[in-house]
Amino acid sequence: MAQGQFLRNLIIETPSKPGNLGKVTMAIGQLNGDIGDIQTIKVGTISTIREIALLCNDKEHLEEIVEAIDNLKHGIKVQAITDDVLQMHEGGKIHMKATHQIRSLADLRRVYTPGVASVCKTIHEDPEQANYFTGISNSVAIVTDGTAILGLGDIGPVAGMPVMEGKAVLFDQFVGISGIPILLDTSDPDEVVATVKHIHQGFGAILLEDIGSPHCFEIEERLKKELPIPVMHDDQHGTAVVALAAALTACKHVGADLANSSVGQIGLGAAGLAISRMFMAYGVKEMRGTDPNPHAKEMLAGHGGTVVDSMEEIMETCDLIIATTGVANLIKPEMVRKGQIILALSNPNAEIAPDVALEAGAAYAADGRLVNNVLGFPGIFRGALNANAKSITYPMLIAAALAIVDSTKRDDLVPHPLDPNVHINVALAVEKVVYEEQDQDQEI
16 A cells, blocks of 8 residues: 555445446545555445545545545445544553463462472573573563654654554564563663663563664664673664665666675665665675764764765665655655666655656666565564574574565565565574574674
Protein backbone atom coordinates (compact mmCIF):
# COMPACT_ATOMS: atom_id res chain seq x y z
CA MET A 1 0.00 0.00 0.00
CA ALA A 2 0.99 3.64 -0.31
CA GLN A 3 3.15 6.00 1.63
CA GLY A 4 0.51 7.44 3.94
CA GLN A 5 0.18 6.55 7.60
CA PHE A 6 -3.58 6.96 8.11
CA LEU A 7 -5.35 3.60 7.77
CA ARG A 8 -9.13 3.33 7.83
CA ASN A 9 -11.81 1.01 6.46
CA LEU A 10 -14.64 2.46 4.39
CA ILE A 11 -18.01 0.69 4.38
CA ILE A 12 -19.40 1.60 0.96
CA GLU A 13 -22.81 0.89 -0.55
CA THR A 14 -23.21 0.82 -4.33
CA PRO A 15 -26.08 -0.19 -6.62
CA SER A 16 -25.73 -3.84 -7.69
CA LYS A 17 -24.76 -2.99 -11.25
CA PRO A 18 -21.42 -3.53 -13.04
CA GLY A 19 -19.05 -0.56 -13.03
CA ASN A 20 -19.97 1.05 -9.72
CA LEU A 21 -17.03 -0.42 -7.80
CA GLY A 22 -14.79 0.87 -10.59
CA LYS A 23 -16.19 4.37 -10.10
CA VAL A 24 -15.36 4.20 -6.39
CA THR A 25 -11.81 2.96 -6.91
CA MET A 26 -11.23 5.59 -9.59
CA ALA A 27 -12.38 8.35 -7.24
CA ILE A 28 -9.97 7.10 -4.59
CA GLY A 29 -7.10 6.78 -7.06
CA GLN A 30 -7.59 10.26 -8.49
CA LEU A 31 -6.97 11.66 -5.01
CA ASN A 32 -3.87 9.47 -4.47
CA GLY A 33 -5.52 7.22 -1.92
CA ASP A 34 -4.17 3.69 -1.73
CA ILE A 35 -6.55 0.74 -1.69
CA GLY A 36 -5.78 -2.42 0.23
CA ASP A 37 -8.14 -5.33 0.74
CA ILE A 38 -11.68 -5.16 -0.62
CA GLN A 39 -14.20 -7.44 1.08
CA THR A 40 -17.78 -7.94 -0.02
CA ILE A 41 -20.05 -7.84 3.01
CA LYS A 42 -23.44 -8.19 1.32
CA VAL A 43 -24.70 -8.68 -2.21
CA GLY A 44 -28.36 -7.83 -2.77
CA THR A 45 -30.58 -7.41 -5.78
CA ILE A 46 -30.64 -3.65 -5.22
CA SER A 47 -27.34 -2.80 -3.56
CA THR A 48 -23.95 -4.24 -2.63
CA ILE A 49 -21.99 -3.37 0.50
CA ARG A 50 -18.21 -3.64 0.57
CA GLU A 51 -15.45 -2.86 3.05
CA ILE A 52 -12.43 -1.16 1.48
CA ALA A 53 -9.14 -0.77 3.37
CA LEU A 54 -7.78 2.69 2.62
CA LEU A 55 -4.36 4.18 3.35
CA CYS A 56 -4.14 7.95 3.11
CA ASN A 57 -1.95 10.78 4.35
CA ASP A 58 -4.03 12.19 7.20
CA LYS A 59 -7.55 12.88 8.43
CA GLU A 60 -8.06 15.74 5.98
CA HIS A 61 -7.03 13.51 3.08
CA LEU A 62 -9.53 10.87 4.25
CA GLU A 63 -12.33 13.42 4.43
CA GLU A 64 -11.51 14.58 0.90
CA ILE A 65 -11.74 11.02 -0.42
CA VAL A 66 -15.02 10.32 1.39
CA GLU A 67 -16.52 13.51 -0.04
CA ALA A 68 -15.44 12.51 -3.55
CA ILE A 69 -17.10 9.09 -3.19
CA ASP A 70 -20.32 10.59 -1.86
CA ASN A 71 -20.33 13.08 -4.74
CA LEU A 72 -20.59 10.18 -7.19
CA LYS A 73 -24.24 10.00 -6.11
CA HIS A 74 -26.61 7.60 -7.96
CA GLY A 75 -26.84 5.42 -4.85
CA ILE A 76 -23.10 5.33 -4.15
CA LYS A 77 -22.31 6.39 -0.59
CA VAL A 78 -19.96 5.82 2.34
CA GLN A 79 -22.03 4.23 5.10
CA ALA A 80 -19.34 4.19 7.80
CA ILE A 81 -15.66 4.64 8.55
CA THR A 82 -14.08 2.10 10.88
CA ASP A 83 -10.68 1.86 12.53
CA ASP A 84 -9.72 -1.78 12.96
CA VAL A 85 -6.18 -0.76 13.92
CA LEU A 86 -7.45 0.68 17.20
CA GLN A 87 -9.68 -2.36 17.68
CA MET A 88 -6.70 -4.67 17.28
CA HIS A 89 -4.81 -2.75 19.97
CA GLU A 90 -7.60 -2.89 22.56
CA GLY A 91 -6.17 -4.51 25.70
CA GLY A 92 -2.69 -4.55 24.20
CA LYS A 93 -1.13 -6.98 21.74
CA ILE A 94 0.92 -9.16 24.09
CA HIS A 95 0.63 -11.03 27.37
CA MET A 96 2.86 -13.37 29.34
CA LYS A 97 1.77 -17.00 29.12
CA ALA A 98 2.86 -20.02 31.16
CA THR A 99 4.54 -22.95 29.43
CA HIS A 100 2.99 -25.43 31.87
CA GLN A 101 -0.54 -25.71 33.20
CA ILE A 102 -1.21 -26.20 36.92
CA ARG A 103 -3.97 -28.80 37.15
CA SER A 104 -3.11 -30.49 40.43
CA LEU A 105 -1.43 -29.91 43.75
CA ALA A 106 1.49 -31.97 42.47
CA ASP A 107 1.87 -29.55 39.54
CA LEU A 108 1.83 -26.62 41.94
CA ARG A 109 4.57 -28.17 44.04
CA ARG A 110 6.75 -28.72 40.96
CA VAL A 111 6.19 -25.30 39.43
CA TYR A 112 6.43 -23.37 42.68
CA THR A 113 7.28 -24.22 46.25
CA PRO A 114 8.74 -26.53 47.45
CA GLY A 115 10.04 -28.04 44.19
CA VAL A 116 11.41 -24.82 42.73
CA ALA A 117 13.98 -24.56 45.52
CA SER A 118 16.09 -27.35 44.05
CA VAL A 119 16.19 -25.56 40.69
CA CYS A 120 17.30 -22.35 42.41
CA LYS A 121 20.12 -24.26 44.14
CA THR A 122 21.20 -25.79 40.84
CA ILE A 123 21.48 -22.36 39.23
CA HIS A 124 23.23 -20.92 42.28
CA GLU A 125 25.88 -23.63 42.04
CA ASP A 126 26.23 -23.26 38.26
CA PRO A 127 24.81 -19.99 36.85
CA GLU A 128 25.05 -21.34 33.28
CA GLN A 129 22.18 -23.68 34.16
CA ALA A 130 19.86 -20.66 34.00
CA ASN A 131 20.03 -21.04 30.23
CA TYR A 132 18.34 -24.43 30.56
CA PHE A 133 16.02 -24.03 33.52
CA THR A 134 14.64 -20.50 32.96
CA GLY A 135 13.34 -18.44 30.07
CA ILE A 136 16.22 -15.96 30.30
CA SER A 137 18.05 -17.28 27.24
CA ASN A 138 14.92 -16.87 25.11
CA SER A 139 13.98 -13.39 26.33
CA VAL A 140 14.90 -10.05 24.79
CA ALA A 141 14.40 -6.69 26.49
CA ILE A 142 12.94 -4.15 24.05
CA VAL A 143 14.25 -0.92 25.55
CA THR A 144 13.05 2.55 24.56
CA ASP A 145 13.08 6.08 25.90
CA GLY A 146 10.43 7.16 23.39
CA THR A 147 12.54 9.89 21.80
CA ALA A 148 12.32 8.68 18.18
CA ILE A 149 9.08 6.74 17.73
CA LEU A 150 8.70 5.80 14.06
CA GLY A 151 8.05 9.00 12.13
CA LEU A 152 6.38 10.63 15.14
CA GLY A 153 9.50 11.80 16.96
CA ASP A 154 9.83 12.41 20.70
CA ILE A 155 6.37 11.41 21.94
CA GLY A 156 7.53 9.58 25.06
CA PRO A 157 7.85 5.91 25.99
CA VAL A 158 4.20 5.29 26.94
CA ALA A 159 2.90 6.63 23.62
CA GLY A 160 5.51 4.44 21.96
CA MET A 161 4.38 1.29 23.77
CA PRO A 162 2.27 0.04 20.81
CA VAL A 163 5.47 -0.05 18.75
CA MET A 164 7.29 -2.02 21.44
CA GLU A 165 4.36 -4.44 21.72
CA GLY A 166 4.39 -4.80 17.95
CA LYS A 167 8.08 -5.65 18.08
CA ALA A 168 7.34 -8.27 20.73
CA VAL A 169 4.60 -9.78 18.54
CA LEU A 170 7.05 -10.09 15.64
CA PHE A 171 9.64 -11.74 17.87
CA ASP A 172 7.06 -14.27 19.06
CA GLN A 173 5.37 -14.98 15.74
CA PHE A 174 8.45 -15.20 13.55
CA VAL A 175 11.11 -16.81 15.77
CA GLY A 176 9.52 -17.75 19.10
CA ILE A 177 11.39 -15.21 21.23
CA SER A 178 9.78 -13.57 24.28
CA GLY A 179 10.18 -9.83 23.71
CA ILE A 180 9.52 -7.75 26.81
CA PRO A 181 9.03 -3.97 26.45
CA ILE A 182 11.01 -1.82 28.89
CA LEU A 183 9.87 1.82 28.97
CA LEU A 184 12.41 4.26 30.40
CA ASP A 185 11.34 7.63 31.77
CA THR A 186 14.72 9.15 30.96
CA SER A 187 16.84 9.85 27.91
CA ASP A 188 19.99 10.63 29.87
CA PRO A 189 22.67 8.21 28.60
CA ASP A 190 24.08 7.61 32.09
CA GLU A 191 20.65 6.72 33.49
CA VAL A 192 19.68 4.56 30.51
CA VAL A 193 22.94 2.63 30.66
CA ALA A 194 22.72 2.19 34.42
CA THR A 195 19.12 0.98 34.26
CA VAL A 196 19.76 -1.55 31.52
CA LYS A 197 22.84 -2.82 33.35
CA HIS A 198 20.77 -3.34 36.50
CA ILE A 199 18.11 -5.42 34.71
CA HIS A 200 20.15 -7.24 32.05
CA GLN A 201 20.49 -10.48 34.02
CA GLY A 202 16.85 -11.28 33.28
CA PHE A 203 17.40 -11.28 29.51
CA GLY A 204 19.38 -13.11 26.87
CA ALA A 205 19.83 -9.97 24.78
CA ILE A 206 18.95 -6.27 24.58
CA LEU A 207 17.17 -4.62 21.65
CA LEU A 208 17.37 -0.83 21.74
CA GLU A 209 14.40 0.67 19.92
CA ASP A 210 13.36 4.18 18.86
CA ILE A 211 16.07 5.95 20.85
CA GLY A 212 16.95 9.28 19.27
CA SER A 213 20.20 10.50 17.77
CA PRO A 214 22.86 11.33 18.85
CA HIS A 215 22.50 9.79 22.33
CA CYS A 216 21.60 6.41 20.80
CA PHE A 217 25.21 6.00 19.66
CA GLU A 218 26.68 6.52 23.12
CA ILE A 219 24.09 4.30 24.80
CA GLU A 220 24.67 1.39 22.45
CA GLU A 221 28.47 1.63 22.51
CA ARG A 222 28.60 1.71 26.30
CA LEU A 223 26.17 -1.17 26.74
CA LYS A 224 28.07 -3.30 24.23
CA LYS A 225 31.26 -2.80 26.19
CA GLU A 226 29.75 -3.31 29.63
CA LEU A 227 27.28 -6.19 29.12
CA PRO A 228 28.08 -9.86 28.46
CA ILE A 229 25.03 -10.33 26.21
CA PRO A 230 24.15 -9.12 22.68
CA VAL A 231 23.03 -5.50 22.39
CA MET A 232 21.73 -4.00 19.15
CA HIS A 233 20.04 -0.73 18.25
CA ASP A 234 17.59 -1.89 15.60
CA ASP A 235 17.03 1.54 14.07
CA GLN A 236 20.71 1.51 13.20
CA HIS A 237 21.82 -2.01 12.43
CA GLY A 238 18.54 -3.75 11.64
CA THR A 239 17.86 -1.10 9.03
CA ALA A 240 21.44 -1.33 7.74
CA VAL A 241 21.20 -5.10 7.28
CA VAL A 242 18.10 -4.85 5.12
CA ALA A 243 19.53 -1.86 3.22
CA LEU A 244 22.64 -3.90 2.40
CA ALA A 245 20.49 -6.80 1.24
CA ALA A 246 18.41 -4.48 -0.94
CA ALA A 247 21.52 -2.87 -2.42
CA LEU A 248 23.05 -6.26 -3.24
CA THR A 249 19.87 -7.41 -4.95
CA ALA A 250 19.52 -4.12 -6.85
CA CYS A 251 23.12 -4.43 -8.05
CA LYS A 252 22.37 -7.98 -9.19
CA HIS A 253 19.40 -6.69 -11.22
CA VAL A 254 21.54 -4.17 -13.13
CA GLY A 255 24.75 -6.20 -13.30
CA ALA A 256 26.78 -4.03 -10.91
CA ASP A 257 29.32 -5.00 -8.25
CA LEU A 258 28.47 -3.28 -4.97
CA ALA A 259 31.97 -3.51 -3.50
CA ASN A 260 33.44 -1.68 -6.50
CA SER A 261 30.61 0.86 -6.82
CA SER A 262 30.67 4.42 -5.54
CA VAL A 263 27.99 4.60 -2.84
CA GLY A 264 26.49 7.87 -1.60
CA GLN A 265 24.59 8.15 1.68
CA ILE A 266 22.32 11.20 1.97
CA GLY A 267 21.45 11.71 5.64
CA LEU A 268 23.74 10.57 8.46
CA GLY A 269 21.35 10.07 11.35
CA ALA A 270 21.14 6.78 13.23
CA ALA A 271 20.13 4.76 10.16
CA GLY A 272 22.28 6.60 7.63
CA LEU A 273 25.49 6.34 9.60
CA ALA A 274 24.86 2.66 10.37
CA ILE A 275 24.20 1.95 6.68
CA SER A 276 27.49 3.64 5.77
CA ARG A 277 29.39 1.59 8.33
CA MET A 278 27.68 -1.62 7.20
CA PHE A 279 28.56 -1.04 3.56
CA MET A 280 32.18 -0.35 4.45
CA ALA A 281 32.28 -3.51 6.58
CA TYR A 282 30.93 -5.43 3.59
CA GLY A 283 33.79 -4.13 1.46
CA VAL A 284 32.55 -1.01 -0.32
CA LYS A 285 35.72 0.93 -1.09
CA GLU A 286 34.17 4.28 -1.99
CA MET A 287 31.60 5.28 0.65
CA ARG A 288 30.56 8.93 0.61
CA GLY A 289 28.07 10.74 2.78
CA THR A 290 26.56 14.11 3.52
CA ASP A 291 24.43 15.68 6.23
CA PRO A 292 23.71 19.23 7.43
CA ASN A 293 24.94 18.26 10.90
CA PRO A 294 28.73 18.77 11.28
CA HIS A 295 28.90 16.18 14.08
CA ALA A 296 27.32 13.56 11.82
CA LYS A 297 29.95 14.27 9.18
CA GLU A 298 32.70 13.92 11.78
CA MET A 299 31.32 10.54 12.81
CA LEU A 300 31.31 9.30 9.21
CA ALA A 301 34.90 10.45 8.73
CA GLY A 302 35.86 8.79 12.00
CA HIS A 303 34.56 5.48 10.70
CA GLY A 304 36.50 5.78 7.44
CA GLY A 305 33.90 7.29 5.13
CA THR A 306 34.38 10.25 2.81
CA VAL A 307 32.52 13.43 3.74
CA VAL A 308 30.90 15.30 0.86
CA ASP A 309 29.69 18.87 1.24
CA SER A 310 26.41 18.64 -0.65
CA MET A 311 23.69 16.29 -1.80
CA GLU A 312 24.20 17.56 -5.34
CA GLU A 313 27.79 16.31 -5.31
CA ILE A 314 26.62 12.91 -4.06
CA MET A 315 24.11 12.69 -6.91
CA GLU A 316 26.72 13.74 -9.47
CA THR A 317 29.45 11.32 -8.42
CA CYS A 318 27.90 8.15 -6.97
CA ASP A 319 26.62 5.01 -8.67
CA LEU A 320 24.30 3.95 -5.85
CA ILE A 321 22.33 6.45 -3.79
CA ILE A 322 20.79 5.76 -0.39
CA ALA A 323 18.67 8.46 1.25
CA THR A 324 17.44 8.42 4.86
CA THR A 325 16.73 12.10 5.50
CA GLY A 326 13.02 11.99 6.29
CA VAL A 327 12.49 14.82 3.77
CA ALA A 328 9.92 14.05 1.10
CA ASN A 329 10.81 14.84 -2.53
CA LEU A 330 14.28 16.06 -1.57
CA ILE A 331 15.86 14.48 -4.65
CA LYS A 332 14.69 16.26 -7.80
CA PRO A 333 14.37 14.35 -11.08
CA GLU A 334 17.01 16.51 -12.73
CA MET A 335 19.55 15.36 -10.11
CA VAL A 336 19.25 11.72 -11.17
CA ARG A 337 22.15 10.47 -13.27
CA LYS A 338 21.43 7.88 -15.95
CA GLY A 339 22.12 4.35 -14.76
CA GLN A 340 22.09 5.11 -11.02
CA ILE A 341 20.57 2.85 -8.39
CA ILE A 342 18.45 4.89 -5.98
CA LEU A 343 17.11 3.60 -2.66
CA ALA A 344 15.08 6.43 -1.11
CA LEU A 345 14.21 4.85 2.23
CA SER A 346 12.41 7.52 4.25
CA ASN A 347 8.88 6.73 5.42
CA PRO A 348 6.10 7.61 4.98
CA ASN A 349 7.26 9.71 2.04
CA ALA A 350 10.44 8.98 0.09
CA GLU A 351 13.05 11.50 -1.05
CA ILE A 352 12.03 10.58 -4.60
CA ALA A 353 9.30 8.21 -5.77
CA PRO A 354 10.66 5.12 -7.57
CA ASP A 355 8.65 5.77 -10.73
CA VAL A 356 9.93 9.36 -10.87
CA ALA A 357 13.53 8.19 -10.42
CA LEU A 358 13.16 5.56 -13.14
CA GLU A 359 11.61 8.04 -15.53
CA ALA A 360 14.54 10.38 -14.86
CA GLY A 361 17.03 7.70 -15.90
CA ALA A 362 17.74 5.55 -12.85
CA ALA A 363 18.54 1.93 -13.66
CA TYR A 364 16.80 0.75 -10.49
CA ALA A 365 14.82 2.53 -7.78
CA ALA A 366 12.93 1.56 -4.64
CA ASP A 367 11.56 3.20 -1.50
CA GLY A 368 11.28 2.38 2.19
CA ARG A 369 8.05 0.43 1.90
CA LEU A 370 10.04 -2.64 0.93
CA VAL A 371 13.19 -2.10 2.98
CA ASN A 372 11.76 -3.00 6.37
CA ASN A 373 13.94 -4.08 9.29
CA VAL A 374 11.38 -6.75 10.21
CA LEU A 375 13.28 -8.87 7.69
CA GLY A 376 16.38 -8.69 9.85
CA PHE A 377 16.05 -8.36 13.60
CA PRO A 378 13.99 -11.48 14.43
CA GLY A 379 16.42 -13.86 12.76
CA ILE A 380 19.49 -11.96 13.98
CA PHE A 381 18.42 -12.31 17.61
CA ARG A 382 17.23 -15.91 17.14
CA GLY A 383 20.62 -16.90 15.77
CA ALA A 384 22.50 -14.99 18.45
CA LEU A 385 20.48 -16.58 21.26
CA ASN A 386 20.74 -20.06 19.77
CA ALA A 387 24.53 -19.82 19.69
CA ASN A 388 24.81 -18.10 23.08
CA ALA A 389 26.55 -15.13 21.45
CA LYS A 390 28.08 -12.50 23.70
CA SER A 391 27.76 -9.67 21.19
CA ILE A 392 26.46 -8.75 17.74
CA THR A 393 29.27 -8.51 15.18
CA TYR A 394 29.56 -7.25 11.63
CA PRO A 395 30.18 -10.76 10.27
CA MET A 396 26.87 -11.79 11.86
CA LEU A 397 25.05 -8.83 10.33
CA ILE A 398 26.58 -9.32 6.89
CA ALA A 399 25.62 -13.00 7.04
CA ALA A 400 22.07 -11.91 7.84
CA ALA A 401 22.01 -9.59 4.82
CA LEU A 402 23.32 -12.33 2.53
CA ALA A 403 20.67 -14.72 3.86
CA ILE A 404 17.99 -12.16 3.01
CA VAL A 405 19.42 -11.88 -0.52
CA ASP A 406 19.42 -15.67 -0.90
CA SER A 407 15.79 -15.77 0.25
CA THR A 408 14.68 -13.17 -2.30
CA LYS A 409 12.65 -14.38 -5.25
CA ARG A 410 13.65 -13.48 -8.77
CA ASP A 411 12.63 -9.95 -9.81
CA ASP A 412 11.94 -8.93 -6.19
CA LEU A 413 14.12 -6.55 -4.17
CA VAL A 414 13.68 -8.30 -0.82
CA PRO A 415 11.59 -11.24 0.42
CA HIS A 416 8.09 -10.92 1.81
CA PRO A 417 8.34 -10.38 5.59
CA LEU A 418 5.70 -13.05 6.23
CA ASP A 419 7.79 -15.72 4.53
CA PRO A 420 8.89 -17.87 7.51
CA ASN A 421 11.88 -19.19 5.57
CA VAL A 422 13.48 -15.73 5.61
CA HIS A 423 13.69 -15.62 9.39
CA ILE A 424 14.85 -19.23 9.61
CA ASN A 425 17.57 -18.61 7.02
CA VAL A 426 18.76 -15.44 8.74
CA ALA A 427 18.90 -17.20 12.11
CA LEU A 428 20.87 -20.13 10.71
CA ALA A 429 23.33 -17.83 8.95
CA VAL A 430 23.91 -15.76 12.08
CA GLU A 431 24.23 -18.84 14.26
CA LYS A 432 26.83 -20.33 11.90
CA VAL A 433 28.98 -17.19 12.09
CA VAL A 434 28.81 -17.12 15.89
CA TYR A 435 30.08 -20.69 16.09
CA GLU A 436 32.84 -19.95 13.57
CA GLU A 437 34.04 -16.78 15.27
CA GLN A 438 33.07 -17.39 18.88
CA ASP A 439 36.47 -16.37 20.20
CA GLN A 440 37.08 -13.34 17.99
CA ASP A 441 36.46 -9.78 19.07
CA GLN A 442 34.57 -8.21 16.16
CA GLU A 443 31.99 -6.03 17.83
CA ILE A 444 30.12 -3.46 15.77
